Amino acid sequence: MNLSPLHLCLLFSSALFCIGLIGALCRSNTILVLLGVELMLNAANLNFIAFWRFGPAPSAETGVIFVLFSIAVAAAEAAVGLALVISIYRHQQNIRLQEANRLKG
Amino acid sequence: MIFVLTIIAFLTLATAAVALALRNLIHSALLLTVSWSGIAAFYLWAGAEFVAFAQILIYVGAISMVVLFAVLLTRRSRDDFAIAPESVGRAVSALIAGGAVLGVLFGAVVSTRLPDPPTSAPVVTVRRLGLQLMSPHAAALLVVGALLTVALLGAVVLAATARRDATEDAG
Amino acid sequence: MTSLPLLSLIVFTPWAGAALLASLRRASPIIVRTVSLVFSLSTLALGLVVLAGFDAARTSPQFVEQQAWISTLNVHYHLGLDGLSLVLVLLTGIVTPTALLASWRVRRSPRLFGALFLFLQGAALGVFLALDFFHWFLFWELSLVPAFFLIKLWGGAGASRAAYQFVIYTIGGSAFMLLGFAALYVATGTLDFIQLAQLGADGTIGQKLAALGGWWPTAVFLGVLLGLAVKVPLFPFHTWLPPAYAEAPTGTSMFLTGVMSKMGVYGFLRILWPLFPASLHAAAPALLWLALGGVVLGAFAAMRQIDLKRMIAYSSINHLSYCLLALFAVSAATGRAGATNEAATAALSGTILHIFNHGLSAAALFCCVGVLESRAGGRRGLNDFGGVRTAAPIFAGLCGISMFSSLGLPGLNGFVGEFLIFRGVFGLTPWAAAVACLGLLATALFLMTFWQRVFHGPTGGAATGFKDLSALEIATLAPTIALIFVLGVWPQLIAGLINPLVTAWAGHLALP
């Protein structure tokens, strides 16, 4: 098996992604779920950088710029998500995700 | 340099995993900052200097703060910081699902033939990045600016308490 | 030459003003009025800027702005200005502030009033400057919306009905025009006026439409004609006009007659004539009769009106029919032996001058009737007054000047346009000019009756305790009156802008 650096980077990011996924799946605390999602986002960013760094045309900064935007979006997501957490807390006095199901069909 | 990468990756993965498994939320958040810094280090290693510092500035400087505030604001007493253990069933199902994804991803990555990396690391100057952002990606930049503003306002509106206590102005 | 998009500025500054007014929720009425006045004045200011850079010797559009807009439809954002447009822009720039000043005392929601007015102004300007049918039609229809509300919300007792009639009638007409242009687009693949005019000049439009089917050219021509005829209005499509003008508030009446009625004539000159010269030529003898009907019957119907606003409205029909009369006479004479370029030039110059002059004098007359109405608590009947001149000499003087201008007294602006129209029409179709003289006579009759009943005789009726004009009202009327004098003595001011254009138009007389 001949793994290039790019392979390693991808494996790394997949692992990070799955850690985030498992965290988001098994924890019932909304904040932790959010953190898991953030990790998954980071894993995606990692991929962008990796493909940019080891990709065929690294002269174009597209990957970098994409990550910049992605980070900005993640920041927005975190801010809104945590604000939602706080308002959920205000409603049900805890932040257990499985209890926040009032809109179910 | 693969060696450096390996260390970084290991550190990052470990802290992330531990952070998501910890019972103390504060510790989780703090550990995650380490993980994020690791990712930043990876960026630095890959030559994306600007992104690395942006990652630190935003994740370590801002998001972690917000998370910590959120944790502090959603607990009644100090002892609540540690949260009750999760149900075993869910943990198992999560592990199975996550494991399946991991397996699939690993399989996919390993079985894919990727092009050989270029010999030298690409150089990206901040100036070029700025020019790229301002000319071809200017629209996206504006949209992101608007998004951040809206997110800021939205977060404030969501998190602010309704003002019921005008009478308390007696001072 | 500056690279500023002047024409876009002209069109959209009033809309910006409207938006600003819409956002000024808490502003006091005085601020609202000032803001709307200032924004409406922008047209005049920008119009003068354009005038400074305007090359009167060129007949093609100037200050052109052209950008691809909807490429699948071959639609361009295309603005341009020639002498005709410039004259109309200047007219709008003069009439709108005057109308807003005349509405200064509007109590009911001045903010909405101002915003709607500015919106209306912008739409009218868009019509005068657009060179692509697509947004020309947008502006054309958009002008109806504010006009509708201005009539309905601020009008008199029958305003609602009049507004509905106005809008539905006009939209009904425009619908046919839209269909016509749809067919035109299908046939030619362009909606650009300049390209279409070129196609129209060499008869390509007719051939292409005929390729769709034998009756298509006629149908398309009739559709477009209908849309424009309703707007002007051409006799007998004019029945919406008297109630709409009569029921509208004073300022709106001024704008309707001063600017909006000109949109129709503009359409005739900009669209119908260049695009369908052959069809118009064929239809012109019949249309000539309709225009004569408007001239004569409009004036005679005015004699019969008790409501002063309706009277002035009918007079507007009469005056606009003069403009169309000239155009139809020119078109009918196309290619006929003995039709001289001099006569055609005079007729077309007269049309454009008359558009401008009638805009001024009719707006001033409506303003005067508005003053009467406001003093008499809403009454504006012919017999409600008497001896106003004794009580209000200044008002009588200014009203008299606008009246004599409308009547075509030499030395005032109204005469120049009428004289040129008559000169041209006489040169092309003498009998039509002779018949149209009846309209002149009837105009004199009803205006004299108006003047005699309202201003002369012993003071009585609603004229008791009549106050003379306030400084504000004088300021409202004075610029218009001054222009009436100036243009009466020095018509070159306007004529100089359109001479080459009109000469070029008249040069197209010899058609295939």
Next chain:
Amino acid sequence: MLQMTLALSASACRSLLAGASYLVELAKAWRPAASSDSLLERAPVMLRDAVTGFLPEPWRWFANSLIAIVAILAVFGLLFAYLTLAERKILGRIQNRPGPNRTGWFGLLQPFADGVKALTKEDIVPANADRVLHFLAPVALVALSLLGFAVIPFGRQLVPIELNAAVLYFFAAGAATELAVFMAGWASHNKYSLLAAMRALAQLISYELPLLLSFVPVVMLAGTLSTTEIVAAQGGWKWGFIPHWYVLTPWGFAGFAIFMVAALAESNRSPFDLPEAESELIAGHLTEYSGFKYALFFMAEYFGMCALSGMAVTLFLGGWQAPLPFLEFIPSYAWFAAKLLALLLGFIWIRATFPRLRMDQLTRLAWKFLVPLALINLGTAAFWSLTHDWAGPLQLARWGVAAVLVVGPFVIMGRTLSAGVAPRKYRYA
């Protein structure tokens, strides 16, 4: 055998050659004709190269870095020590008392006495505290404060790391210190500590914004994030005597002022020292710290102050550039030091002069005054940059407009601000 001898001699020759070439290189560096810089100017670099020059490439880099770190630690450690002394002496003079004057001549040994005292004091950890974090907090704080020095050009060639995004790096490192403050407050397991930490965080976050915004014009005008290039962009003189420092332009002056105010707040200096003042929440997050950990916090504060001052010098005051052409013979690092010390003196002076702000005034100042001002300043700078080709009388107009853009908002918003100084109405009292 012969082969072995040959190989040995060859390697010896090679190393000899290497040594010779090294010497030649050194000599080249010494030769004055190579550059116009004076000997004194090049001394630090030459000294470093003399030490590390013989090492192979990757190691040399490593060693250079080490040397830089050691140098910074030494210089700024000493500076920290004597800054505390200077502060106490100056405060004393301003308050009409002598200040420390017992330990050593003129009190010069006082810092060392303090250090010894701090080292020997008992290290108290509260019973329920989070021990790890309680320990990590001061360490992290000092470490993060030190990070900032890495990109400040102390002299013409004296920049520890040449980074493309140096300014960003600096502020990213600065932002991370907030974490340490939180850790300190939370780990102490003390209500007041936690509250004070939250307050401190609020203040730090609030002032980070004007701090960042105030230097953006500099980046805009210089067109780079690299500190060395920013300093280089400020080189030269107009008409031979007015330096091209950014502080000497309207927007630069405004930016400098905002930067300094925000820097005061960021480093918890008076009059923004609420987080750690004794009379506010009993010294805040420092309550449960004593001994050497407390000293570390103290040290971190002074390091932060120095780093921010150094950044201010770099961004606005022309870095190591001499103020006048004929003063260039004085080495660049001396100029840098002079400017840095002047700013530090300013910090101390301000501490002695201004009363402490209330919490609400503090946040209002940040959000309602500094941030809008900085934003407007951004516009001013944009105007400045767009009008760079204005000459002659237009130049005057350019100055006039820019000055109005700076002074106008200052006056207008200053009025609303002073309205806010009126006694507060307590909503949650």
Next chain:
Amino acid sequence: MLELGAFLRLMTLPVHLLWLIAALPLLAAGIGALTPRRGRALAAGVAIAAMALSFLLSCAALATALAQPAAHLVHNFAWFDLGLGPLRLGWLLDPLTAFMCVMVTLVGLLIFVFSVGYMHADANSTRFFCFMSVFAAAMLGVLIANSLLLLFVCWELVGLASYLLIGFWFHKPAAAAAAKKAFITTRIGDLGLLLGMLWLYDSTGTLLFFDAGNGVLEAGALGALTAQTTIGGLAVSTAIGLLVFCGAIGKSGQFPLHVWLPDAMEGPTPVSALIHAATMVAAGVFLVARVYPLMAADQALAHVPIHALTVVAFIGAITALMGAMIAVAQNDIKRVLAFSTVSQLGYMMLALGVGSWVAAIFHLLTHAFFKALLFLGAGSVIHAAHHEQDIRRLGGLRGPMRTTFATFAIGMMALSGVPFLFSGFWSKEAILHAAHAWNGSSLPLFAGLAAVVLTAFYMTRLVAEVFFGAPRSEAAGHAHESPPTMTIPLIGLAVGAVLLGFLGTPAYPWLQARLLGETEVHGHSLLEGGGLMMLSIVLVALGIGAGWAIYWRRLRATATALDPLERATPRTFAALAARLGFDELYAATVGRLSNATAALADALDRHVWDGAIRFLARLGEFTGVVSRETDEDMLNGGFDAGSESLRGTGKLYSRAQTGETHGYLRVIAIGFVLLVLIVMMGGGQ
């Protein structure tokens, strides 16, 4: 006789400055318009000063014109650009213009002075002087215009001034109605003038009278106009001439548009004197005289149905006779004079028609003086008698008002044509001679002779009723002489009414010669054509004698006593007193027709056109109702059933929505895995 202008030779007025004559009164009008009501002295002073200056300028212009009487001095300029060429206007100076200008400014000056006294009690006298100045400016503009268009412009402005001045006391309904009537009636004629002008413009391409050979009154254009024929075989020049003459009919109160002129006496008396006696009404005569080459162009043509001048002659003759007849039966002092004016204008037209335009102008000038004199005298009487105008209620004013009586008597004798001493005699003789010499028809001559008798008769009646006998009302009893501002103009005009005649006696027809552009004056014997002169002297004597016999001998005793003629032939007298019923006739025909047209137009609008639209609207409404019914009953029912079943399905699916986020996440993860597996399996092939 010495050349009148011997010393005037020193004065010249270049033609390009001719406009100053008209501009000065216009300036005065502008000042008057801006003067507040109490600034009466200023307004009057400015108006009189401007008029005096204009008079001096006119004298200078006269001198200039007389220096080369045959030339038409012109100054043409462009008004505005029409694309293919400028529209040109111009000033014209020839003896005709110059004489008219002098007359208008002189008479105007005297009347202005008179007005100061007459109007001093009126609150609006600033406005009065303003309007009078407007009139003077416009009238002078008519005179100096070298373009039919410019003439038309000023012509209309004259009409406007006339309108404003007739309606000066607009609070009186009669005055307001008279003003409107005057405006409308003259406008009818003006439309003819407009059409004629358009035709002329279209045919010749210019409206300039004289333009170095290109003007419409010059041979080239006239030749072209006579060469073409139009409807009914008329020469184009005839048609145009007749249309232009329409304007003159309206303005000069000729039959059949004379009805407005008597009503115009509702205005202040100076207005009647200046506008409706001396100048404006004469503008029609002037117009025809001005375009005389055009009117006379068809004379050379033999095969035309009618010559333009023939029409003019007959219209003039009818008007002269009719006016004189009606004047006999009027009781209002101003109306008598008004119908006299109509009659005299008819005389002038007659003169024009029979080919002697110089005689017409001669009579115009003399008539201006004596008729202004008569009107001002009447004004003096009215002023003294507290606005009593009915001659039956006056009487016996000879004693208290000596100056007025003397001057009025001079005017009366001039108008009646008392021989040798009075100007009216000479001008009237000139006309009668011309009519006698005309070979078209002798009817005009007879009509003129009849009018001579009647004129002498009614003037005698007027003087007898007003000045002799005893006062028949209290107002007349308290009458006293008017102030000098009123009497001095009377004396001035009286002098003119006497002397002016000697400018044109057959022995030394200086005026005629100069008007015709001759520098030599060919005198004839005074008694040449003496037979006609004797006849007319006899006729004048007959008229005065009849008046003496009927009115003077037996003076009226009371105001209510019947007129002797009325006693004799009540029906004729009634018909004449009712002005032969023209007003009623017009009201019954033209008025009713226009009202019917208006009603028709209005009804068409209200019922036919609007009805059609309403019908269309109803149709649309009906379609809407049908469509709604269809929608509600047929289409909606089906949709309702469909959506009911959809809702059931939706409920079924909604059970899958547990609301548990983890569940969703898990499903996503599993779905992702499956997707990747499928792709990989598929991609392997």
